[in-house]
Amino acid sequence: MNRSLIPVLLVGCMELFVPCLGVAPKRTTCLVENGRADCSHLGLREIPSDLPRNITSLDVAHNQLKTPTLATLALFPALRHLDVGYNSITSLDAGLCKNLPFLQNLSIQHNVVYILQEKDLKLCSNLTHLNLADNKLKLKGEPFVALQRLTWLDVSKNGLASVRLGNQPQMENLVTLAFSGNNITTLGKDDFSFLKNSSLQVLKLLNLPSLQKIESGCFKPISGLRALLLDNSKLTPQVTSMLCDELSGTALRNLSLQNTQQHSLTNTTFTGLRSTNLTRLDLGRNNMAHIENGSFQGLTHLDSLSLELNNLKALNNGTFQGLENLRWLNLWSAVKGNVENYSFEPLRKLEYLNMGKTSMKDFKEFTFSGLHSLKFLDLSQSTSVIKTITDRTFISLAGTPLKTLNLTYMALQRLNPGAFSHLGNLTTLLLARNFISQTLSGLEFEGLHQVEEIDFFLNSQKISLTPESFIHVPTLKVLLLGRALNGTLNLEPSPFRPLVNLTWLDLSNNNIANINEGLLEGLSHLKVLTLQHNNLARLWKDANPGGPVLFLKGLHSLTNLQMDSNGLDELPRDAFQGLTNLSQLSLSGNLLDKLHESVFDDLKSLRVLQMEKNLVTSVPKQVFQSALANLSELRMERNPFDCTCESILWFVEWLNSTNTSVPGLQGDYICNTPPAYYKDSVMAFEPLSCKDMSPFQALYVLSSTAVLTLLFTAFLVHFQGWRIQFYWSILVNRTLGFREDAVVEGRYEYDGYIIHAPTDAGWVERQLLPLENEHFSFFHEDRDAEPGRSQLETIVENMRRSRKIIFVVTEKLLEDPWCRQFKAHHAMHQLMEDSRDSLVLVLLQEVQDHQLSQALLLRRSMLKPRCVLHWPLQRERIPAFHQQLRLALATSNRVSGSRWLG
Numbered sequence: 082m083n084r085s086l087i088p089v090l091l092v093g094c095m096e097l098f099v100p101c102l103g104v105a106p107k108r109t110t111c112l113v114e115n116g117r118a119d120c121s122h123l124g125l126r127e128i129p130s131d132l133p134r135n136i137t138s139l140d141v142a143h144n145q146l147k148t149p150t151l152a153t154l155a156l157f158p159a160l161r162h163l164d165v166g167y168n169s170i171t172s173l174d175a176g177l178c179k180n181l182p183f184l185q186n187l188s189i190q191h192n193v194v195y196i197l198q199e200k201d202l203k204l205c206s207n208l209t210h211l212n213l214a215d216n217k218l219k220l221k222g223e224p225f226v227a228l229q230r231l232t233w234l235d236v237s238k239n240g241l242a243s244v245r246l247g248n249q250p251q252m253e254n255l256v257t258l259a260f261s262g263n264n265i266t267t268l269g270k271d272d273f274s275f276l277k278n279s280s281l282q283v284l285k286l287l288n289l290p291s292l293q294k295i296e297s298g299c300f301k302p303i304s305g306l307r308a309l310l311l312d313n314s315k316l317t318p319q320v321t322s323m324l325c326d327e328l329s330g331t332a333l334r335n336l337s338l339q340n341t342q343q344h345s346l347t348n349t350t351f352t353g354l355r356s357t358n359l360t361r362l363d364l365g366r367n368n369m370a371h372i373e374n375g376s377f378q379g380l381t382h383l384d385s386l387s388l389e390l391n392n393l394k395a396l397n398n399g400t401f402q403g404l405e406n407l408r409w410l411n412l413w414s415a416v417k418g419n420v421e422n423y424s425f426e427p428l429r430k431l432e433y434l435n436m437g438k439t440s441m442k443d444f445k446e447f448t449f450s451g452l453h454s455l456k457f458l459d460l461s462q463s464t465s466v467i468k469t470i471t472d473r474t475f476i477s478l479a480g481t482p483l484k485t486l487n488l489t490y491m492a493l494q495r496l497n498p499g500a501f502s503h504l505g506n507l508t509t510l511l512l513a514r515n516f517i518s519q520t521l522s523g524l525e526f527e528g529l530h531q532v533e534e535i536d537f538f539l540n541s542q543k544i545s546l547t548p549e550s551f552i553h554v555p556t557l558k559v560l561l562l563g564r565a566l567n568g569t570l571n572l573e574p575s576p577f578r579p580l581v582n583l584t585w586l587d588l589s590n591n592n593i594a595n596i597n598e599g600l601l602e603g604l605s606h607l608k609v610l611t612l613q614h615n616n617l618a619r620l621w622k623d624a625n626p627g628g629p630v631l632f633l634k635g636l637h638s639l640t641n642l643q644m645d646s647n648g649l650d651e652l653p654r655d656a657f658q659g660l661t662n663l664s665q666l667s668l669s670g671n672l673l674d675k676l677h678e679s680v681f682d683d684l685k686s687l688r689v690l691q692m693e694k695n696l697v698t699s700v701p702k703q704v705f706q707s708a709l710a711n712l713s714e715l716r717m718e719r720n721p722f723d724c725t726c727e728s729i730l731w732f733v734e735w736l737n738s739t740n741t742s743v744p745g746l747q748g749d750y751i752c753n754t755p756p757a758y759y760k761d762s763v764m765a766f767e768p769l770s771c772k773d774m775s776p777f778q779a780l781y782v783l784s785s786t787a788v789l790t791l792l793f794t795a796f797l798v799h800f801q802g803w804r805i806q807f808y809w810s811i812l813v814n815r816t817l818g819f820r821e822d823a824v825v826e827g828r829y830e831y832d833g834y835i836i837h838a839p840t841d842a843g844w845v846e847r848q849l850l851p852l853e854n855e856h857f858s859f860f861h862e863d864r865d866a867e868p869g870r871s872q873l874e875t876i877v878e879n880m881r882r883s884r885k886i887i888f889v890v891t892e893k894l895l896e897d898p899w900c901r902q903f904k905a906h907h908a909m910h911q912l913m914e915d916s917r918d919s920l921v922l923v924l925l926q927e928v929q930d931h932q933l934s935q936a937l938l939l940r941r942s943m944l945k946p947r948c949v950l951h952w953p954l955q956r957e958r959i960p961a962f963h964q965q966l967r968l969a970l971a972t973s974n975r976v977s978g979s980r981w982l983g
């Protein structure tokens with residue numbers, strides 16, 4: 082590879098990666114808020130002068146200041162707090178306090194201040210806190226003498242060789258003095274005499290590696306001392322003894338000697354402390370192997386003792402002798418040996434005993450005798466011979482008011498009947514992380530009358546339940562069985578039936594595949610149910626024999642439900658019915674895609690929904706609207722979203738407008754389909770691309786409406802066209818005034834207008850037209866219609882000119898659409914318009930009355946009898962028929978009666 086390319090590539094990479102690593106852009110200006118200016122970490126060489134004049138607090142720590150510019154500080158006379166720590170300041174100027182008269186709190190920590198003399202702090206009498214730790218102080222004269230109001234002074238880590246900070250009494254109000262990490266070998270007799278008028282209570286002498294001598298009377302000037310901390314200092318047994326002797330008679334309450342090389346305690350080590358009112362003693366991290374009997378004798382006020390992280394070979398009935406008021410004892414990882422019977426016998430007031438991580442060679446029956454006040458016992462992570470808890474194991478705790486017993490991580494394998502029968506006041510029993518492998522018959526918990534929590538989390542997954550497992554503990558509120566059960570829970574009745582007070586049930590990580598609908602029945606107080614990492618998919622399938630198993634039915638109080646990683650690919654429509662208090666639902670890591678529209682409808686209180694890592698392609702409003710309505714956090718990342726308008730438009734609009742926290746929104750919500758959006762962020766989906774559809778949609782609606790209208794019109798014209806034509810012609814006739822008001826009989830041109838079916842034309846020619854020889858005249862369309870005129874016009878015109886209209890009725894006529902519809906209608910209209918009795922029916926065939934009325938809108942009864950003629954079958958009656966016809970044609974058209982009105 083070409084060497085010259087490497088720098089180019091490096092620069093390229095850095096340019097690429099720096100923004101990607103998400104390094105917050107470095108602040109370049111001070112942050113000013115509530116009168117406080119934070120100018121730390123800005124690489125400043127000068128204090129900025131453009132800050133508000135009235136700031137009361139200024140932080141310029143972690144910069145490159147050499148000396149604070151007094152002229153600049155003078156701009157902020159109201160300052161009460163000034164932090165110039167972690168700079169390169171070499172000296173303090175008297176002008177500082179002159180310019181800042183109200184300064185109370187000054188930190189010059191971690192600089193290189195060297196000479197400190199009286200004039201430097203002379204005007205700082207208003208200071209209450211002064212931090213000079215981690216400099217190179219060389220004190221000259223009485224530098225602190227002016228600090229009358231100082232309560233807190235830190236001169237740690239300055240290489241000082243003596244605690245003597247002055248010769249004359251001063252700092253009357255000093256409460257806390259930190260002197261840690263200096264190079265002190267001796268606490269001299271008069272070293273603290275400069276504090277003899279002070280109110281010193283807390284003295285920190287931590288990290289003094291070369292302290293060798295404590296002179297008699299050294300604490301006399303500060304006998305009001307209440308707390309002395311010497312952690313990490315090197316104290317030989319002689320120095321410790323000396324120290325305690327010197328502390329005798331002081332007001333000391335709290336002594337911390339962590340990691341001070343106390344390898345053993347003798348019955349004289351703490352003799353001096355007997356004449357104090359010491360309440361707290363910390364002897365942790367001392368690699369201590371031996372405590373002589375009676376070592377604590379006389380510490381009658383001791384309330385709290387820590388021996389954690391030591392290496393004690395044995396405890397016996399003499400170890401804690403004299404600690405009659407001890408209430409708190411920490412032996413965490415302190416004992417690597419024997420705990421004899423009656424070791425704790427003197428501790429009658431002990432309430433808290435932490436014996437976690439103890440290595441007991443064996444476990445004795447009367448170990449805990451005498452602990453009459455014990456409320457808390459932690460034996461977790463202890464290694465002992467106990468593998469089975471029998472009804473004798475805790476017999477020495479009988480009669481104690483023990484509330485919490487921590488037996489976590491103890492390699493326990495079995496609980497025998499009555500294992501806890503002596504612990505009637507126990508509320509919390511922690512058995513997590515063991516190897517308990519058995520069928521719980523229920524007798525194991527006998528006697529636990531007040532138990533509220535049992536934790537079996539992470540056992541060997543070999544615990545089996547029976548319907549009786551919990552019958553003795555109806556007070557239980559929390560039952561944790563995660564990664565503990567062997568997977569069979571299809572019991573009848575349910576083992577949880579007695580647990581009416583249960584609020585939290587953990588059944589996670591158990592590979593449970595089969596449960597029944599009654600498993601959680603009656604658990605009306607249940608709030609938290611965790612079922613993740615089981616195998617419940619089959620139970621919620623529609624195809625499950627007998628339908629989906631709705632085991633959440635009736636859990637009205639449920640607020641938190643976790644069903645992640647169960648292989649679920651379906652949610653029954655009523656899966657979450659009635660869960661109106663549910664605020665957190667977790668379904669991540671399943672195979673869910675399409676959901677029933679109403680599945681989330683009852684989840685009115687939902688605040689957190691987790692559905693990440695499923696197969697969700699679309700997020701439709703109908704399904705998710707109620708679930709997302711009040712959410713504070715949504716987790717739906719890593720689903721194969723389908724970024725189309727139908728699938729994702731509503732969701733993207735919701736994401737754009739919501740205040741809900743959606744972690745990973747920028748990187749983990751990725752489109753899988755369609756190809757155009759593949760691997761794009763869901764947020765890159767353009768909602769407007771769906772809006773652009775709307776003109777096309779309108780066009781589509783418009784054009785389809787037009788086509789439909791056209792179709793409708795065509796059908797209307799096809800089937801009802803005659804009717805339209807009919808009314809049109811009437812309208813035209815009326816408006817054009819064809820209607821004569823006075824009807825004159827004589828105006829008629831024809832005696833009859835013949836209507837007949839084409840097939841009956843022969844009959845008409847043979848039987849009717851011959852009547853024209855007897856001065857009757859007929860209008861016969863086939864013969865008289867004027868060529869060129871429209872059929873419609875011809876009919877209308879000539880019917881008006883005919884005195885009678887003759888229907889030659891046969892079935893064919895009734896079937897002829899033109900004839901029976903338009904002509905009949907017009908005839909009827911004419912009839913009514915002119916009030917003429919002008920119809921003659923000639924029935925060539927017998928026709929049913931209803932056929933007549935349907936086809937020609939006529940009834941026989943509407944006509945005068947003589948106008949209804951029947952064509953006779955017998956030849957000899959034909960002349961009679963002709964005679965009747967002549968009569969009918971001759972009758973007047975005057976209406977005789979009110980037949981039309983009926």
Ligand SMILES: *[C@@H]1O[C@H](CO)[C@@H](O)[C@H](O)[C@H]1NC(C)=O
Nearest residue numbers: 115116117133134135136137
């Ligand atoms: C400082 O002065 C500004 C106006 O100059 C004022 O708005 C602000 O409240 C003052 N702050 C304090 C702490 O007095």
Ligand SMILES: *[C@@H]1O[C@H](CO)[C@@H](O)[C@H](O)[C@H]1NC(C)=O
Nearest residue numbers: 178181182183204205206207
């Ligand atoms: C100390 O503060 C008070 C107001 O609290 C002020 O009057 C006095 O001048 C200050 N003292 C010094 C020495 O600056």
Ligand SMILES: *[C@@H]1O[C@H](CO)[C@@H](O)[C@H](O)[C@H]1NC(C)=O
Nearest residue numbers: 240241242263264265266291
């Ligand atoms: C501590 O003081 C002793 C003498 O008292 C001296 O020899 C030693 O160098 C000092 N150590 C430091 C780190 O100052």
Ligand SMILES: *[C@@H]1O[C@H](CO)[C@@H](O)[C@H](O)[C@H]1NC(C)=O
Nearest residue numbers: 329330331332333356357358
């Ligand atoms: C210890 O406390 C008692 C009363 O509480 C008090 O009288 C006694 O002076 C105290 N002892 C010391 C050394 O402070």
Ligand SMILES: *[C@@H]1O[C@H](CO)[C@@H](O)[C@H](O)[C@H]1NC(C)=O
Nearest residue numbers: 347348349373374375376378
């Ligand atoms: C301390 O122990 C020694 C034996 O190791 C014994 O002789 C002495 O009496 C004990 N002192 C007290 C005060 O118990």
Ligand SMILES: *[C@@H]1O[C@H](CO)[C@@H](O)[C@H](O)[C@H]1NC(C)=O
Nearest residue numbers: 397398399402421422423426
């Ligand atoms: C402590 O136990 C020993 C035997 O181990 C016994 O002789 C002694 O009397 C016990 N002391 C007390 C105070 O119970």
Ligand SMILES: *[C@@H]1O[C@H](CO)[C@@H](O)[C@H](O)[C@H]1NC(C)=O
Nearest residue numbers: 437459461462487489490511
């Ligand atoms: C019980 O012990 C375990 C393991 O040491 C610890 O993590 C847990 O906090 C303890 N529980 C209580 C209530 O002390």
Ligand SMILES: *[C@@H]1O[C@H](CO)[C@@H](O)[C@H](O)[C@H]1NC(C)=O
Nearest residue numbers: 479480481482483505506531
């Ligand atoms: C257990 O608690 C009850 C009250 O809750 C109390 O009366 C009883 O004394 C306690 N038992 C023990 C052994 O302290």
